[in-house]
Each structure stands twice: as C-alpha cells, then as structure tokens.
Amino acid sequence: MTAILTATGLDIVKKAFSILGAVDKAIPLSPDLREQGFISLNFLVKSLQANYHLWTETQGIIPLVTGVTEYTLGPNGADILERPIRVVNARYQASASSGVTPTSKWNSTQYYEAADKADTGPVLAWYYSPQLTDGILNVYKAPVDNNSFLNVTYIRPINITVDNGENVDFPSEWFLPLSYMLAQEMSPEVDTPDQATATIDKLAEKYSQMVGIFPLGKLQPIPEAGA
Numbered sequence: 001m002t003a004i005l006t007a008t009g010l011d012i013v014k015k016a017f018s019i020l021g022a023v024d025k026a027i028p029l030s031p032d033l034r035e036q037g038f039i040s041l042n043f044l045v046k047s048l049q050a051n052y053h054l055w056t057e058t059q060g061i062i063p064l065v066t067g068v069t070e071y072t073l074g075p076n077g078a079d080i081l082e083r084p085i086r087v088v089n090a091r092y093q094a095s096a097s098s099g100v101t102p103t104s105k106w107n108s109t110q111y112y113e114a115a116d117k118a119d120t121g122p123v124l125a126w127y128y129s130p131q132l133t134d135g136i137l138n139v140y141k142a143p144v145d146n147n148s149f150l151n152v153t154y155i156r157p158i159n160i161t162v163d164n165g166e167n168v169d170f171p172s173e174w175f176l177p178l179s180y181m182l183a184q185e186m187s188p189e190v191d192t193p194d195q196a197t198a199t200i201d202k203l204a205e206k207y208s209q210m211v212g213i214f215p216l217g218k219l220q221p222i223p224e225a226g227a
Contacts, residue, residue, distance in 0.1 A: 009041060013034065015179035016186060020186065040189075041182055043185070044185050048213070059152070059153055060152050060154055067142050073136070084128070085130060087105075087128040087137065087155075088152075092122050092124075103126055104124060108129070118142075119142065120142045120144050122148070123140065137150075180203050184201055
C-alpha cells in the first residue's frame with residue numbers, strides 16, 4: 001500500500017460487479033462485462049455532470065487567422081482541442097513573444113447584437129457555444145494577421161475508456177461512492193436479488209452523501225450567468 005490511494009476505471013467497474021455478486025473476484029472480467037461496465041460508468045458520469053462539477057480545467061492555445069472570427073473547437077477543428085463543455089476565460093496574445101491581455105466573455109445577445117463584424121484589431125471579447133460535436137468560438141474583433149493567439153482556459157468532459165482508464169479524473173474519496181452508484185445503475189441489467197438491490201441502494205446513497213452527492217433529481221444545475 002502507498003500513501004496515495006489510486007484506482008483505475010477498471011478497478012471501479014470490477015468493484016461494482018463484485019458488489020452485485022456478478023463476478024468471482026479471482027477471475028478477470030470477460031470482454032463483454034468489461035465493455036458493459038465502462039459504458040455504464042460513462043453514462044453515470046454524464047448523468048452526474050448535470051449537477052456536479054465532474055470535469056477538469058484545461059489550458060489550450062488557438063492560433064488566430066486574419067479576418068476569421070469563428071473557430072471550431074473539437075474533433076473537426078483545426079486545433080485538435082477536445083470539444084470544451086465551457087470556456088472559462090481567454091487571453092489575447094499579439095505574438096508568441098508578447099504578453100497576454102485579458103478579454104471579456106460575452107453571451108450570444110452581446111455578441112450578435114453588439115459586435116460589428118467589420119471591426120479588426122486585437123481580440124477584445126468572445127462568445128462560446130458548445131454545440132453537440134464541435135463547439136463554436138466567436139471572437140471580436142477580427143484578427144489583423146496570422147501571428148496572434150488566444151490562450152483559453154476551458155472545461156473538458158470526462159470520458160473513461162479502456163485506453164485512458166488508468167488515470168481516473170476523480171479524487172480518491174469518490175472511488176467507493178462511484179462503485180456503489182455504478183452497481184446501483186447496473187442492477188436492473190444484472191440478476192441481483194431484491195434484498196441485495198435494496199442494500200446496494202442504501203449504501204449508494206450513504207456513500208454518495210458522504211462526499212456531497214445527493215440523489216439525482218434533488219438538485220438542479222445552476223445556470224451560468226449571461227448564458
């Protein structure tokens with residue numbers, strides 16, 4: 001045992017199946033159960049994201065292009081950034097060697113009604129729409145050359161896969177609640193006795209509340225100011 005408790009995505013999945021009594025602890029998960037567990041874990045995380053800050057803050061650099069005010073962020077974008085759930089802030093940089101200047105975050109009304117798209121110069125403000133596949137970042141003013149950059153702080157989603165499951169984006173305090181909540185989610189798909197299901201439900205609620213997670217539906221997401 002080390003001083004730092006760590007767990008992989010697979011550890012959480014295996015723990016959930018063990019809680020359900022669906023697997024032998026000494027036998028590796030079958031490929032089908034492994035896939036089912038990772039899919040269910042991601043579904044659970046996406047559900048929790050509606051109310052809790054289950055995401056990570058990441059830095060990115062967007063090269064600006066002369067006259068271009070709209071930039072695609074995501075798998076189809078020119079910068080190969082992940083699609084941000086939200087852009088937190090952005091700093092304009094006139095060149096690679098110059099300092100950065102803070103910019104203003106606008107909502108859609110401010111951008112589309114207040115911004116004169118013909119204006120050119122240093123970027124002063126921006127508006128981000130996450131969309132479904134690729135996010136769209138609109139900037140004001142239009143860049144005057146190809147030497148400038150926009151340094152962004154953005155929130156990327158958590159996706160736990162077999163490939164990246166060695167490094168789970170959760171604090172260790174969440175490992176047990178996640179395992180029980182995952183078992184709770186998968187119980188309708190696994191042949192689990194009613195008595196065991198009732199116990200899992202109670203423990204899932206107990207452990208989740210210990211880390212500040214309340215039953216889904218009891219809390220509503222707080223809308224972002226200006227959205």
